[in-house]
Structures are given as structure tokens and as C-alpha cells.
Amino acid sequence: MTAVSPQRVLILVTSGPSTPARCAAPFHIATLLACMDAEVTLYLTGEAAEFARPGVAESVFPEANGAPVIHFIRQAKQMGARLLLCRKPPAPGQAHPPEQVLIDEVDDFGSGGELATMILEYERVLSL
Secondary structure (H helix, E strand, O other): OOOOOOOEEEEEEOOOOOOHHHOOHHHHHHHHHHHOOOEEEEEEOHHHHHHHOOOHHHHOOOOOOOOOHHHHHHHHHHOOOEEEEEOOOOOOOOOOOOOOOOOOOOOEEEOHHHHHHHHHHOOEEEEO
């Protein structure tokens, strides 16, 4: 009998601090899918990359009087979701982009090529 591989789900997280009402959904869905034994990768890109900076996810609240975005990020991580941050290219004249201080929940950086590979290889791709 062969073991069944878990479905791999890639969630492109694009909503950021300017649209707080949309920011909990990607992490909440990631938590639910991870609870169902899916292998979930969250990829922060665009404005969502701001959540990788210390203090940002703590200060954005999807609902008035609700939990901050960091709460939803931590729930997803606790259930086994992986969190990648889009790697910014170096500025003109720089050999490497400057070092960034990131929240502990970020697992690694991802490049555009790695993102393209994941889009082609994962069974499901969501953009939220």
C-alpha cells in the first residue's frame, strides 16, 4: 500500500495594511487547510510583504476590536504552514539588497523563479 502525498497549496498573499479587512483571510484559510493535512505555503508579495517587518502585523486589525494580523499568521504557522517573503531585487548600483529585519514567523525568502516553479507544481494556487 502506498502512502498518499498531501495536497500542496500555494497562497499568494497580496493584501496589506491599506486593506485591513482582507488581511486575515489568507492566513485563516491556510490554517484550515493545514488542519486538513494539506502542505501549505504562504507567499508574501506586493503590499503583503509589509507584514514581514516587525510591528506591522501587530498593528493591522482586520475587524474593529478583533485580533491583529499577527494572530492569524501565528495560527497558520502553528498548524505547519510555511511563510515565504518575496525577495526584493537590489536597487540600481547595489550588488545585494540591504539586510532586512523580519518577524520570526518568516521561514525564508522566495525568488520570482521559485514562485513560478511553485505555481506550476502545486496542486492548488490561491491569490488573496
